[in-house]
Each structure stands twice: as C-alpha cells, then as structure tokens.
Amino acid sequence: MSQLSDGPQARRSLRETIVEAATTRLPSLMRPILGLRRTYLPLLMVYFAYGALGIIDVSRDMWIKEHLTLAPAELAAIGVWLSLPWTVKMVFGQLVDSVPIFGSQRRSYILIGAAFTACGLFTLAGTAGGWIAFARADRLYILGTMLIVVGTVIQDVVADAMSTEVVSRVDMAGNARGEDEIRTELGMVQVLGRLALGIGILAVAGLSGWLAQFFARETVFLLGLVIPAISALGVLLIRSESTERRPLDWRILGGGIGFGLIVLAVALGGLPFGQELVFVLSMLVICTMLFFVTRELDAKTRRAILFTSIIIFAFRATPSVGDGYFWWTLDVLKFDEAFYGSLRQTSAIIAIVAMWTFSKQLTEYSVTKVLFWIAVAGAILSLPNIGLFFGLHHWTEQTFGFGARAIAVIDAAAASPFAQLSMIPLLTLIAFYAPAGHRATWFALMASLMNMALVAGQLQTKYLNEVFVVQRGEYSELGPLLVIAALLGFILPIGAILLFGRRA
Template sequence: MKILYQNLILPIKHLQLKYMPILIIYFSYGISQFLSIAEIFWIKNELNLSSVEVIQLSFWLFAPWTYKIIFAQAIERIQIFGSLRKSYIIIGALINFAGYIMLIGIANDMHWVKIFGNTYHQLLVAGILKASGYIIQDLIADTLCFELVSKTDSEGKPLSADLIKFEIGILQLQGKLILKFGLLISATIGGYLAANFSFSYIVWYSLLVPIFSLLSLINLNFNEQISKTQLNKYYLFFILLSIAISLYIEIKKIPFNQEIVFVINLLVVIFLIHPFLTFMDNAKLIRFLTFSGMIFIYRMQPHFGPAIDWWQIDVLQFNPHFFANLKQATIIIGVCGTWLLSSFIIKSSIPRIIIAFTIISTIFKLPIIGMAYGLHIWTEQVFGFGAKTIALIDTSLSSPFDIAFMASVWTFYTLNSPTNNRFTYFALVACLLNLEYAAAELLTKYLNQIYFVERGQYELIPNLTLSVTCINFILPILGVLFFTILNKKFSSHHLDKQSKPELIIATPN
C-alpha cells in the first residue's frame, strides 16, 4: 500500500512551476482531439472516401513529422524577435490556426477550398498545416524537457546522471499524464458536441486550441542559447530532396508511392542521425541501436482502420455519447495505469515495458474480437447484456498505455541527447518515431486491402480484427527476442577498444 501511495503522489510531488510551459503545450494537443468523435460520423456519412483512402490519407499526414529536421535547424539557430522559443511557439500556433481555418472551409463547403482540388487533397492540405504547427510546438516541448531540468544542485554542484535521468523521466511522465487529461476533457466535450451539433458547426471551436497553446508563453523564462554551429546544408539538401521526390511520386501517382516514400525517408533519417551516434562507445551504441529496433517494431503495429468505427455505428449501434464513454474509459484506464505504474515505467528497461504493454493491449482487444464473432448476440440472449456492456475501450487506440510507453521512450532518447545541436537530434528522433507510425499505417492499409470492408458490408470484420490483434501480439515479442539476442551477440564479440567520449548526459552549460 505504501508503494502504491508513493507511485500515486510521485508526479504531483515533483511538479514545478517552471515545467508549466511544457505541460500546457501537451495539454493543448490533448484537447485538440475533441473533434475526433464528430469527425468519425462526418467521414462516414458525408464524405465519399473508402476505408483504404482514409488510411492512405493518414499516411501522408505523417510526412511533415518526418521533415521535422527543417524546423529544428531554424529553431536552433535563427532568432525571431529575439527569441528561440517563444517566437516559434507563436509561429506553430499560427500555422495550426491556418490548418483549422482550412478544415472549417471543407466542413462548410466553402468555395475557396476547391482551389486545392477534391476533398481528399483538401483534407491533405488541412492536415499538413495542422501537423506542421504541432511539430514546431512539440519540438520546443521536447527540447525544454532537457533544458528546464536542473543539472546542478542549490550549491552549484553537478547532479548525478541517475538523478538527472529520474527528473527527466518524471517530467516526461507528467507531460504524458497532462496529455491524457487533455484527451479526457476532449472526449467528454467531443461526445456531447457530436451528439447535438453538426461537424460543420463544431469545427469552429477548434480555433480556440492554438490560442490556448499560447498560454505556455507566460512562464517561459530561461537563458536561451543559440547553437554555435551553422545551418547544416547536408541536412537541408537531403530533406528537401526527400520532400521533392515525395511530392513528385504522389502527384504522378506512381505505383507503390507510399512504400517508396517510406523507404526513402527512413534511409534519409538513418543517414542524418548517424553522426549523433559516433560519440557513443561501442557498448552504449549497441544498446541504443537494439533498443531503438525494439521501439520501432512495437510502434509499427497496425490498427483496425476506420471500417471498425463504421461497423460499430451500423451493427453495434454505437452513438456519439457511447463513443465518448469508450474514449473516457480508455483514457481513465491509461491515466490510472500510468500513474500507478509510474515507478515501473521510470525504472524498468524498454524490453520489459514493451512485453508488459503488449500483453495488456492484447487483453483489451479481446472484447472487440469476441463481438466481431457474435459474442454480444450470445450474451444478450443468455445474460441479457450486449455490445455496450462488453466494449471496454476505444478501438481507435492501439493501447491505453501507449502514451505511458512514450514517456519511457523519450526518457531513453533524452538521456542519449548531445550537448550541442539538441534540437536537431530531437527532430531526427521524432522523425524516426513518426516513421514507425507511417509503417503502422502501411500495415493497416495492407490488412484493409486484404479484408476490404466498406460501409454496410462487414462480413470480413472478424478476419480483420483477429489478424490485427495477432500481429500486434506477435511482432513486438519477436522484436524484443530478436534484438535481445542481437544485443548479447554483439556484446559478447565486442573487442576492448579505446572508448570514444560518452554522450549519455549533456554537461551543464
């Protein structure tokens, strides 16, 4: 009971006023999801997009995150109005605002949005604008997670690496928890709005989100330092080349265009992140690469796709209020679990966390598989309760603990961040992490092409749900086993060489 109490108060006990800018940025992203429930019904009922097209659209919306390095190069070196932090938070909010204006135009069928083409391309432009705004603010928040954590004690003496790791882990955990609270509020508000108003009306409220994010400027006071290095022309060249190739491939509708873009972007990110690894000694490098491999496979898990939402609406008779209840239940489970397991998340290794969360997320998917095979019909006949009692969580989320997992992931990458060019490093890591999501979208697309489900045609839903769940259980476990064996193999054959300077904790400025 004492351990449970300690875990419960741990995030609150270490809450500091100087961390508020980071928490506000995360919270604003959380509340931005209030549109999601109304958007499900809007896409299903008003847009002529297939489930595969919706998934393809999701893939392209991850593209801006892959090009995060361009923003990082600017943020790290170019002051705007004398600031490297506040000015870019404002720029991110303005770009975000433009994205929501575009979405308002689409939802209300305004004439001016037609210059961007059909509905698919209009949504693509709006999504890219919104993503770009969030990218800039997210990049600021990620870097502040390192910069705002104290590196010295009250007497000016350097803190130990373990203590710095603990504080960064706590801050990451606080950030993910506040994000969850934002999602909880957005689910509550979003369910009510979706049940009572049209999407074309609700979307106007989205303009408040970028305005709220500007509250992070209030307490953001610390000594900013401009990177002493110049803009890296190689980074800009390769990223701009990647963007040009991606646009050409998409415009020309070249076969397997998404797969080609994914491979190109992955190779570019690996090439650009390589210099940041050269300062690690061999043991640290092996651990970094194998853990990154585990994380990549865990995060590339496919999801059910939009067809599962359409099936739940048409067959299970889920309405906006019930979708809100599912989202709330999912978020509450995630928040409570993250809070109570905070010590486990901070202290455990990446492999242990992956295995634990894989098992948990598989268990949470069992009810939806059962209902796909008619479990709700049997329970209704025998026990008197049906689908709305069996459903546990929002199936659009792969696991209630995904955000908690990301707290440990960002702690791992933050601890391996360099002293200089930290923006660039975090941007490249974010590119890699979002390429994992892009890989998940590709797998989701393949499964939805194999088990093609359209509105009103749900015969293949059982095959789809079972396949997705099996893949999501087997892939991460195999990934952990494979990279653990690889880690041991390389470690055992490692020859004693002169160690390079370590790059685990940046030295105090």
Template sequence: MSPAARVAQWIDAVIFDLARQMRWTFLPPLMVYFAAGFSGLTMIVGTFFVKEYLDLSAAFLAGLAFWAGLPWALKMPLGHLVDIMWRWKWLLVYLGAGLIGLSVFIMYLLLTQTDMMTAIMPMGAWYVTSYLLAPTGLVIQDAVADAMSVEAVPRFDETGAPLAPETSRALHTTMQTLGRFALITGTVAVALLNITMFSGIEALDAEGKRAVYASIYLAALAIPLVSVSGVVLAGVQKWRARRGLLGRGLTEAEADALFERSDEKTTPNPWYFIGGAGFVALSLTVGLSDIPFGQEIIFAGSMAIVLLLMRQLVAVLPVAQARTLIGTALIIFIFRAVPRVGDGYTWFAIDSLGFDQQFLSVLSLIASMLTLVGMVILRPLIANHTIVYIIVILTVAGGVLSLPNIGLYYGIQDITAPLTGGIVDARFIAIMDTALESPLGQIAMIPMLAWIARNAPPDLKATFFAVMASFTNLALSASSLFTKYLNQIFVVAREVRDPVSGAVTTPADYSQLGLLILIVSGLTVALPLLAVALVQRTRLRSVD
C-alpha cells in the same frame, strides 16, 4: 510494517512524490503538450464528416493517414533547427499554431460556407488539405516542446548552485511523465467536450448535425491559443528568474551564463537540412505524379534519409550509447509498425453495434481518464524496468485485449446479454475493453523519453529527441501502409447514400472484417516479440 502503513507508503511514493517534484518551469511545455492532446477534439467529428459527406474508401483513408504521418519524419531537421535557434524557438510555435488554426478554420468554413468553399475546390480536396495541415503544425510545435521540456528542468537551485546529478535525473523523469500526463489530459478535455456537444445529436436533422459539427471545429481554434500561451509564459518565467538572480547579487553576465551555457552553442550540421530538403523534394516529386507505388517510394526514401541523419548523431555518441540507441529504436519501430484494423471496425461499431457519436465520446473519455490513472500507478514499473521488458508486457497485453473486439464482431454480446439480464451487452464489453487497454499506449514512451533527456549531448537536446521520434514515427507510416494493404485484401465497405436522393450508392459489407481483425491481432503480438528476441541476441542489445 502494518498493511495500512504499506498502503500509505505506496500512495506517497506513487502519487505525492510526483506532485513534490513538480516545478513551475514545467508548465510552459506542458501547455504545448496539452494543446497536442486537445487537437484530437476534431477526431470523432471528422470521422462522421467523412462518413456523412464524403465517399472515401477505407483504403483511401489509410493512404491519407500515411501522408499525414510523413511530416513527423521531419522532426530531425526541425529539432536541429530548434537547437540552432534556441533563443528564438518560440517563433516556430507561432508558425505551428498558424497551420493548426488554418486547418481547423477550413473545416469550419466547409460546414458553414459550403457553397463558397466548394466553388473553389471540391469538398474532398478541402478535407485532404485540412487533414494534412494539422499534423504539419503539430510536428513543428512538438519539436519545440521537446526542447522546452529539457530547458524546463532547472540546472541550479534558488541560490544559483548546480543541482546534484541524481536530483536532475529524477526531475527529467518527472518532466517526461508529466508531459505524457498533459497530453492525455488534453484528450480528457476533448472527450468531455465531445460528450457535451454531441448530447442529443441523434434527434437532430442533417442541418442540426452540421451546426454541431461546425461548433466543435470553432471550439478547436483554442488549440493554437493554448500552445502560444505556453510560450509566452515561458518567456515571463525566464525573465522573472533572471531578475531574481540579479537581485541576489549576480552580475548580468553571470545570470545570462546560467541560462545560455557555452556548451549548448550548436554548430549547424548541413546534413540535417540536406536530408530535409531531399525529403521534401522526394515527397513533392512522387506525390504530385501518378507513379505506381508512390507511397512506398516515399516511405523507402524517407527511411533512407532518416537513417542517414541518424548516422550523423550516432557518430557523436559513445559506442555503448550508440548501440543502445540503435537497438532500442529497432524494437520500438517494430512495436509501432504493426498494422491496425483501420476505419472499418469503427464503421461496423456504428452501423452494426449501434455506437453513436456520444457513446464513442464516452469511450474516448474512459480511455483518457484511465490512461492518466495507469500512468501514475505504473510509474514504479516504468522506473524500475528496461524498455524491452515494458515492450514485451505491452505486446502481450495488447494481444489479450484484442479478444473483446474479436468477440464483438462474432456476436459474443448475443450470448452474454441474455445470460446477464442485458447487462453485458456490446456497450458493456466495449467499455470494459477500453478500460483495460487504455493505459498501455503511452507507457512505452516515458522510459524512452527520460533516457533521451538524460543522455543527450548538451548542444543537441532537441536533435537527439527528434532522432528517436523521426525513426519511430516512420513506423506509424509503415503501419498505415500495412493497414492499407490488408484493407485492400480484405475489403470492408460502409453504406453510402446519395445526399440528394437518399439512394444507396455503396452497400455495407463487413463480411471480411472478422478475418482482418484476427490477422491484425496475430501480427500485433508476433512481430514485436520476434524483434525483441532477435535484437537482444546481438551487439545492439538494449539494456537501459
């Protein structure tokens, strides 16, 4: 085979085959996933809002991220609820959309009606309220989207005949790949909007910047609209498919059986809701009190509850599947629980490297675009290797790609820029690092999600999805805790000025940021590799 033919064959297998497997029924869950990615529209403006209007420390923000991550631990009772109310799951999307819309609208009013809002609560309290409402709405919608992604894969062809198992397996893999694709496409749209809306902001005064920030939050109200539109489209598609089956001679009972199979009737398991109630009670009791180590207590309690609920699901699986599930979950948990540097590096990039709003938006756009490309190109790698292999590759790559950030802190750009005529400066290095690192984060999720879709019991699809999500998302809470601890040990402070007098109330101090980056980079590589080595030596060995 000639080189040209090999290239053509590779393009067909990697790109065109993905398009051939697309189904119109995939579109509704993809719209909900797109809305989840689009929800990042307020991320950059939120960073600058905190920096310019609120005197909040990096440790406090890391702690706030901990609280914002906890709603994701409720995905198991939410997933079980979706399984129970399968025919009415669209109501939950409306609820989630309402919470997201309220979160965005609070920030819009905070910028446009500041006096009215601060007369009710301090600005910081409003920000925290908005910050916590958004993930609550997103987790509700995500639980439904996971269920919709299973429902979107056809079980029968145009004539009503069941699909072959290998065809169904391929479609599930494609659905999960496209789900991640839609999620990242949402972030691409976010980056493009941010670049456009932040254009020329450096020349604006304080009131001009406030108006730009408000317009971004106003645009973010499209987030709940997109997800609700996806649910409406799913209903229309289902109605048209049912009408088509009736037109081919099937009776109403036969057509309904193809959509609502008897083996998908879920028997409610009260333990999922008891665990959810315990989680809420624990969070409220500890969160509203001044108990020392409150976040740690909530994390430990949440972990105990999630493990209890996981046991309920594992009990209905074959032994081999149960062990694979546990081993895979442990490895992914450690992979996601490694600490991050925190907001201190972003502050350093803004203050010391001169990265402004628009350049941060450009970096976000580059990351999103190359993630899309990377997911398509690396799809054969995902399909042909185990989750453990992919985790090891991503861990090593992540460690290598942390080196440019270390170099930027210690001034490598001061060496490379003169040697290259100013080309390889701080921004060039940041762009190259982003280009190489961006595809890695989403890759590990695709094989796990495809495995779940293939192996979940018919009556527990959403619950099974939620099992892995709840456990591995608690890893993000653990990551936030570790990040907070490291930021308390290695204190990083940005310059804060009084908005009235302009006097410096907190001086900038990035002296300990370098050591913080080095420690985080080391732990990011060491912990996942150690977890893989230990788990693969036990009966929980992950082989899928």
C-alpha cells in the same frame, strides 16, 4: 525518571518516522505531484493542447463517413502521407536549435505552430460549411488535416527540446548530478508530459461526442480554434530560453529539405508504389542523419540505442484495423456520437490513472520489460473487439445481462493506457542522451525514426484493407482483418524483444 525520559524519545521517534515516511517512502501516487515544477508549465500546455485537439475527433470521423467518399484503404493511404511531416521533424529541430526568429528559439516557433493548427481547423470548418470550395471536399480534408499536423509537429519539436532543457545537469552548488538522478527526473518530465496529454484528451473526450451530436460539423471545427490559443498562452510563461545555439548543420537541414521536396514530388506525381518508395528513402535519410549526430557517443551507448530503437520500432510498427471497424460499430451495433464521446472519456481517465500509478515503473524499469508486458496485455485486450464481431455480445447479454456497449466500455477502459505508456520509456531514453546544442535536432531525429514505425504500421493497415475489403455497409471480411491485425500486433514486438532484448 526513565518514564519521563522515554516519553520525549518515543515522541521524537514518532516524528522521525513520519518525516521519513513523508520524504523517503512516499507512495508512487505522489511522485507526479512532487515532480511538478513551474518551469515545466509551457511545455505541458503544448502537450495539453495536443490532447485537447480531440475535441473535433468524433465530428471529424462522422463527417468523413457521412459526406466524404473515401474507403478505409484510401483513408489508410492518406494516413501514410499525413504521417510524413513527423518524419521530417529534423528540419524543424535544426531550425529550432539554430535559427532564432525575432530573437527567440522557443516562443516564436510555438506561435507559428499554433497558427498552422488554426489555419487547418479553419479549412475544415469552411469545407464542412461549404464556404471554402476551391477543390473537392476530399482534397480540402487532406489539406486542412495536413496543416493541423504540421502545426502540431512544430510545437512538438519545441516541447521536446524544452523537456530536456528544464532538467538541470548540475545541482545548486554547481556540482554535476548523478546519471541515475538525471535520468529519473527526465523520466518524470516525460510522465508529466504524457499526463498533460491525457488530461487534454480527458477534458474534451465526453464533450467531443456531445458537440458532434448537437452541433453542426462546421461549428465544432470553429470551436476547436480555442485549442491552439492554449498552447500560444504558454509562451507567456517562458521566463528564459536556452542559450545553447550551434551553427546550422547543412547536412541535416539540406538533407531534410531535399527529402521533403522528393516526398512532395512523389505525392503529386502519383508514382506507383510512391508511399513505399518514400518510406525507404525516409529510413535511409533518417538513419544517415542519426549516424552523424551520434558520432560523439561511445560505442556501447550507440549499441544500446540501436537495439532499443529496433524493439520500440517493432512495437510501434504494428498495423491497425482501419476505419472499417468504427463504421461497423455505427451501422451494426448502433453506437452513436454521444456514446463514442463517453468511450473516449473512459479511455482518457484510465490512461491518466495508469500513468500516474505506474510512474515509478515507467521511469526506473528497463524498456524491454515495460514493452514486453504491454505487448502481452495488448494482445489479450484485442480479444473483446474480435468477440464483438463474432457475436460475443449476444451471449453475454443472455448470460450476464450486459451487451455490446458494456463490452466496448470495458475494452476501452482496459486497453486505453498502453499507447501512452509505451511512449514514456522511449522519450526518457532520447532525453537522457540528448547532446547539448543539438537537443531539438536529436529529439526530432529519434522521433522521426519512431514515426516511421507508425508509417510502416499505416502501410500494413493499407495492405490488409486491400486484401480484406471493407466498405460502408459491407463488413463480411472484417472478421479476418481483426484477427490478423491482432496477431501481427503481438508477433512483431515480441519477436523483436526476443531477438534484441538482451542487447538493448
């Protein structure tokens, strides 16, 4: 009898063990799949389309080198201006929060953003094909790229707002959910958003190199028109829109519009140190607006946001090398379009795998811990690029049988996840504290602050390229430029973490 009674118990115990393993001990690899909801699809399609815009990247970069007259320092300076639409996201955020168009606070703005992006791609195609020629090609490149940026910013504002709205603050019974539960789900939405972005990049990475090698630049830009159509299709999946709506906050809207007009006047007026002036004004405007929006939060929360924001700002304000290194790999290492497509595809695959694998750590670990290890890893992984310039590939080819291309692939594979990984803790923090009725404005303001960090990085890139001058075919000063950019990329974030990490 005992054996007969033990059998069902043993079988029941086995079933219970399987159920427990499936429900409470699922590996982190399953978390993104289990976290996916149908309501997330419209915003994920926006992020996917943003990543898939990379279909034009290789063709655009080659076109700049082959047909435009811009030097790396000039391209870095243009990058500062192209970053500025991201710093006035609060204007779009305020409109999305408060001004419905044809009764819509979400669908209409996604379509408007898609239209801007399509116009930008059309402008680039016409410039490359010679059938749009009312200005110099350099100027038309800036116009087309700016239109794409504005379209992307508008759609990004909507997707950011939706990323906080799709997470319910109450359970099925109408009871308030716990803060940890809400924070974890918000973090998962951000992970899924970064995954959608990464999948978009992956979907076109190899294709971008192939298209650049076999098709005219004009044709590739026209093919890119399919990308804004993808985000526009996501509109059909939005079942209902947020009913949270507040009157326009004219302090934010008026301040943002006024700031935009000042930026435009400075840009067109050609004032000396105009970019630096705009940067300082931007920081003053954004910080003032953040003060107004965060007045409803308690002092402890505001301090935590302040110190965490300083750390993330320092992390994102690191300079890059600029376009000179890309040109050097084309002229000296003889990398071609197809190889760059493969390189971007490798980077995209590794980024997706990393975000998928580390979804638990990214959603549950502290911001300072995540960014500390990303900064350390980023510093280590900058060494292969420096080594390539100083001839590392010659030694590895003689000793191990692999050369520059293998080193570039290994470096891209190892370094690729970190830009995406570093964004997830920030986005989770912003989403968690987003106030009802001001979600788009809040997200836009915080994102504007973080994009000002990118502007700071672009300014540093410009300064470095003015000190260490790199031109087409003249790369003697590229080595010191690589070393100093790598050092700043380590010192700035680690210094901020050491100073403010315990208070974040």
